[in-house]
Amino acid sequence: MARKSIDPVKGRTKAQASSPAASRIPRDSRISVLLVDDRAEDLMVLEAILGDLDVQLVKASSGEEALRCLLDRDFSAILLDVHLPGMNGFETAEMIRKRERSRATPIIFLTAEESSPGSLQHAYAVGAADFIMKPISAEAIRSKVSVFVELARTMREVRIQAEQLRRMEDRQHRQLLAQVTEQRNRIFALSPDLICIAGFDGNIREGNPPWEETLGWTPARVTGRPFLEFVHPDDRPSTGEALARLKKEPGAISFENRFQRAGGDYVWLAWTGTPYPSERLIYAVARDVSEAKRAAVEALRLNVELERRVSERTAQLESANKELESFSYSVSHDLRAPLRAIEGFTRRLVDRHAAGLDAEGRRLTEVVLTNTRRMAQLIDDLLAFSRMGRAELNRSRVDMTTLARAVSDELRSANAGRKIDFRIGDLAPAWGDKALLRQVLTNLLGNAVKYTRPRETAVIEFSSRQEKGETVWTIRDNGVGFEEAFASKLFGVFQRLHSSEEFEGTGVGLALVQRVILRHGGRVWAEGRMGTGAAFHFSLPTEGQGHAGKPA
Amino acid sequence: MPASQPEEILLVEDNSCDAEMTVWALEKNQLSRGLHRVKDGAEALTFLFPQGGSGSAGSLKAVLLDIKLPLVDGIEVLKRIKSDPELKRVPVIILTSSSEPKDREVCYALGVNSYVVKPLEFEEFVSTVGLLARYWLKVNCSCQ
Numbered sequence: 001m002a003r004k005s006i007d008p009v010k011g012r013t014k015a016q017a018s019s020p021a022a023s024r025i026p027r028d029s030r031i032s033v034l035l036v037d038d039r040a041e042d043l044m045v046l047e048a049i050l051g052d053l054d055v056q057l058v059k060a061s062s063g064e065e066a067l068r069c070l071l072d073r074d075f076s077a078i079l080l081d082v083h084l085p086g087m088n089g090f091e092t093a094e095m096i097r098k099r100e101r102s103r104a105t106p107i108i109f110l111t112a113e114e115s116s117p118g119s120l121q122h123a124y125a126v127g128a129a130d131f132i133m134k135p136i137s138a139e140a141i142r143s144k145v146s147v148f149v150e151l152a153r154t155m156r157e158v159r160i161q162a163e164q165l166r167r168m169e170d171r172q173h174r175q176l177l178a179q180v181t182e183q184r185n186r187i188f189a190l191s192p193d194l195i196c197i198a199g200f201d202g203n204i205r206e207g208n209p210p211w212e213e214t215l216g217w218t219p220a221r222v223t224g225r226p227f228l229e230f231v232h233p234d235d236r237p238s239t240g241e242a243l244a245r246l247k248k249e250p251g252a253i254s255f256e257n258r259f260q261r262a263g264g265d266y267v268w269l270a271w272t273g274t275p276y277p278s279e280r281l282i283y284a285v286a287r288d289v290s291e292a293k294r295a296a297v298e299a300l301r302l303n304v305e306l307e308r309r310v311s312e313r314t315a316q317l318e319s320a321n322k323e324l325e326s327f328s329y330s331v332s333h334d335l336r337a338p339l340r341a342i343e344g345f346t347r348r349l350v351d352r353h354a355a356g357l358d359a360e361g362r363r364l365t366e367v368v369l370t371n372t373r374r375m376a377q378l379i380d381d382l383l384a385f386s387r388m389g390r391a392e393l394n395r396s397r398v399d400m401t402t403l404a405r406a407v408s409d410e411l412r413s414a415n416a417g418r419k420i421d422f423r424i425g426d427l428a429p430a431w432g433d434k435a436l437l438r439q440v441l442t443n444l445l446g447n448a449v450k451y452t453r454p455r456e457t458a459v460i461e462f463s464s465r466q467e468k469g470e471t472v473w474t475i476r477d478n479g480v481g482f483e484e485a486f487a488s489k490l491f492g493v494f495q496r497l498h499s500s501e502e503f504e505g506t507g508v509g510l511a512l513v514q515r516v517i518l519r520h521g522g523r524v525w526a527e528g529r530m531g532t533g534a535a536f537h538f539s540l541p542t543e544g545q546g547h548a549g550k551p552a
Numbered sequence: 553m554p555a556s557q558p559e560e561i562l563l564v565e566d567n568s569c570d571a572e573m574t575v576w577a578l579e580k581n582q583l584s585r586g587l588h589r590v591k592d593g594a595e596a597l598t599f600l601f602p603q604g605g606s607g608s609a610g611s612l613k614a615v616l617l618d619i620k621l622p623l624v625d626g627i628e629v630l631k632r633i634k635s636d637p638e639l640k641r642v643p644v645i646i647l648t649s650s651s652e653p654k655d656r657e658v659c660y661a662l663g664v665n666s667y668v669v670k671p672l673e674f675e676e677f678v679s680t681v682g683l684l685a686r687y688w689l690k691v692n693c694s695c696q
Contacts, residue, residue, distance in 0.1 A: 336649040340672050341569035347674035348576070376672045383651070 031149050031156070032056045032073060036066040036092065037081040037110065042134075046079060049138040055149050063087030067095055070102050076152030077129075077145055082111040082119065093126040106148045108132055194269065194286040198227050200247050205281065214288055216262030232258035232266050246275040246282050256289065268293040328386040335379050343372040381508035388515055393433045397543065400427040400441075400473065403434070404462050407441045411449050420449060420458040428464040428471045431543035436516045443509040444475045444536050450503055451479035451534065469542055470522065476535040481528040490526050513538070558611035560586030560689065564596040564629060565618050565647075570670065574616065574647075577681035583689060586611070593624025597632060600639060607632075607639035614688040616681075619648040619655055627658060634663040643688050647681070 033055050035046045043059050050057055058075070060066040063084050069075075078096065082089035089109055096102045106129035111119065123131050130144055188195055188208045194215070197206040204227055207219040222230070231239045235257035242255040252274045258266035273284035346368045349357075357365070401424065408422040422445075430437055445460065452458030461476045482490070482497045489495045491514040496507040517524040517538045528534035561583070565571040571589055578584035590596045596617075601607050615633065619626035626646065633639045643665040648655070651669045659667050668684060671677045688694075 334649075336670070336672060337567050337570060340649075340670060340674075340677065341567070341573070343672060344573045344576075344674040344677060345569065373673075 030054060030056045031076045031152050032058055033145060033149065034058050034060060034066060034069055034075045034078040036060045036063070036079065036084070036089075038062060038084050039081075042081070042110075045136070046141070049136075049141050050145055053142065053146055053149055055145075063089070063092030063095070066092055070096060070099065074101060075105055077148035078105055078107045079132075079141075079145065080107050080109055082109050082123070090122055090126050093123075093128065097127045106130075106151075108144060108148075110134060110136065191285075194288075196227070196284045196286065198243075198282045198284065200277075200280040200282070202226050202228060202243060214261075214267065215259065221262075230260045232260070234258070242271075242273065243282070246273050247277075250275065250277070259286070324386065328383055331379060331383065331386075336376070339372055339375055339379070343369065343376075346372070378506045378508075381506045381512075385508050385512050385515065388436065388439070388512055393436070393519060395432055396434060398430045398432055398434045398437055400430050400437075400464065401425075403438055404441055404445070407438065407445050408460075408462075410442075411445055415449055418449075418453070418458065419456065420452070420460065423459065423461040425461075425463045427462065427473065428466060430471065430473075430540050432520045432540055433516075436519075440513050440516050440538065443513050444538075447509060447536075448475055448477035448479065448534075450505070451481075451498075452477050453503070454480060466542075467539070470539045471542060472537055472539040474535055474537045476533065478533045481530050481532050481534050482526075483530050484528060487526050487528065491524065558586055559588040560611055560613040561588065561685065562596065562599065562612060562615045563587055563589040564593065564615065564621065564626065565589060566591050566621050567618075570618075573674070573677060574681055577678040578685055580678060581682040581686055583682075583685045586613075592622040593626060593629045594622075596621075596629050597624060600629075600633065601636075607636035609638050609642050612642050613694060614685070615642055615644045616647050616684075617644055619646060619650055619659075627655075627662070630659060630662050630664055641694065643692065643694060645684055645688065647684075 031054075033050065033053075035043055035050075035057055036059075037043045037046070038061050040061070043061070047057055047059070055076070058069055058073075060069050064087060066078070066080070080089045080093060084092065087095070089111075093107050093109075096105065096107065107127060108130040109123045109128050110132050112134035120131060129148070132141060132144065188206075191208055192210060194210045195206075195208040196204055196211075198204050204222045204225055207217065207222050209219070211217045211219050211222060227243070228236055228240060239255060239257045242253050246253055252272050254270065254272050256268060256270045259269045260266055267288050268290040269286040270289045271284050271286045273282050275282050346365050350362070350365050350369075354362070404424045404427060408420075408424065412420055412422070445462070448460045449458060452460065455478055459478045462473070463476075464471055464473045480498075486497050490497065491510045492507075495511070496505065498505075513536075514524050517540070520540050522538060522540040524536070524538040526534060526536045561578070563571060563574055565574065568591075575584055575587065575589075578587060588599065590599055617626045617629060621629075626648070630644055630646070633642065633644055640663070644663075645666040645668060646659050646664050647668050647670055649670050656667050665688075666684065668680060671680050
């Protein structure tokens with residue numbers, strides 16, 4: 001039955017059946033049984049009884065000899081005569097039990113004596129598996145011994161099967177390992193990236209084919225050489241640091257360095273290294289980033305160039321601004337001084353030498369004085385305009401309704417003889433410089449008052465509306481209006497659409513309005529028709545949308 | 553201007569028309585007799601520092617100083633006056649065409665006593681200069 005049980009295994013494949021590993025336990029090595037008796041005839045009887053059990057029978061005539069036999073080999077069972085010369089059966093059994101190898105070997109005692117309860121007890125105490133009385137019954141002996149023999153045989157078969165199974169698993173494992181290794185090698189070879197396996201000693205163990213494609217090094221030429229040897233001297237400290245960290249800490253680390261090619265030049269490589277401390281290996285993957293590096297360097301160069309040009313331009317603007325400043329300073333000083341002299345000396349002429357002047361002379365001096373005053377006003381306006389462009393914007397939330405009421409009150413009292421109907425609605429608040437916005441309202445409402453002079457009742461409406469991202473304010477009057485075609489000319493410095501005899505003014509007011517609004521990031525425009533009034537609109541970005549005002 | 557008259561007002565003014573009008577304004581207030589006029593900052597320093605090193609106030613009661621002057625400008629003259637232990641007690645009135653806030657700030661930082669923008673209107677000019685002269689020479693008690 002035991003033999004049969006291995007057959008399916010044996011017959012599974014030809015390769016397995018004939019494999020040397022499977023036959024290491026000799027199939028023909030038979031089960032051994034040790035027979036110990038001092039009487040040769042008894043030994044012969046036992047041999048005869050057990051001869052057909054297909055076991056090897058080993059005979060010993062004393063306890064000592066039996067122990068010697070046990071040194072050489074293992075037995076599946078021992079038949080031990082109790083009465084032996086020298087060391088008796090029990091003593092021999094004790095010795096057998098003491099030895100590790102034979103501790104579990106079943107011992108069957110043979111004795112001719114009437115079995116005394118004492119000797120039986122003794123026999124079991126020293127580990128007897130069984131007890132057989134002489135004269136021995138051939139049937140009893142055979143059946144008892146064959147139990148042990150079968151047991152041993154079964155155990156041996158199990159061992160063989162287990163061994164075979166282990167070998168099979170080994171083979172499968174090796175196959176799997178070979179497959180995995182093959183796959184790993186395939187990836188290693190096919191990877192477009194450089195792969196480097198280095199030891200903790202810093203030497204390269206292996207490189208993949210891209211080493212040759214990217215760097216010109218055959219993997220064989222780099223194997224065994226220190227990794228740092230290939231790194232650009234300037235990048236060695238940082239690379240050395242990265243390698244040291246890899247040896248100390250788990251986890252991948254990225255680093256970059258210039259790596260020498262076979263031709264002696266360098267390429268920029270971006271590495272990702274991962275340590276395997278148990279194997280004392282570092283696996284590192286690299287990609288050629290020279291192109292990206294070059295692009296970065298170029299981008300940096302372009303940035304620097306751009307910055308240089310911006311600062312150059314800024315310097316130019318600053319110097320232009322300075323020039324403008326010194327120009328307006330000169331204007332203020334240099335133009336005023338002669339004007340004051342013309343005015344002062346003419347006045348002196350009128351005061352002290354009036355007697356020497358006839359009526360026409362006096363009229364002419366009056367013309368001189370009128371024009372002097374006009375020029376003084378021009379200079380003042382121009383200076384205010386120039387100053388406005390340079391002043392810092394001091395933004396806050398401005399209540400336009402209150403501001404408009406204050407300005408209109410001022411205008412009303414300055415034009416006390418006139419009937420002016422200001423219609424100021426609930427205006428949206430503005431986000432801007434209050435002083436400058438007051439100037440804007442003064443100029444726009446002032447213009448409305450001025451150009452409605454021919455009307456019996458001036459009607460000036462001020463309203464606002466919210467649009468996307470900006471607020472638009474509108475001042476509409478019922479004045480003389482203007483030719484629509486010239487609307488764009490209105491906001492130029494010294495641009496006038498009416499003669500100064502008709503309507504006084506220097507032509508700076510609207511230019512100033514435009515400058516202030518533009519500086520706030522807003523827009524200003526006008527519409528009108530000759531004879532039917534004008535409308536001026538200006539917009540400002542809603543609070544929070546505010547782009548920084550540009551110097552106009 | 554007779555030499556015997558002690559110099560009470562120093563006028564530093566390069567524009568002769570402005571200078572003449574200033575004289576008219578002082579005459580109108582009977583204050584022109586002690587006036588000494590120089591045409592630039594260098595002449596002003598020579599007058600104020602005759603020995604070079606330290607200044608001498610003498611009988612000086614006020615300096616009317618323009619800012620924009622040839623050679624040495626009014627700011628520099630003001631700085632020299634106000635850093636001299638004796639001269640710094642003499643009131644300095646800036647009389648200029650410049651209404652630039654920056655000029656005003658600089659002058660007051662240096663310790664100017666008054667900063668006045670020359671009025672363009674003749675009448676106003678005469679009354680302003682007269683007012684200034686009367687105030688600093690007659691009304692105000694200087695630290696003499």
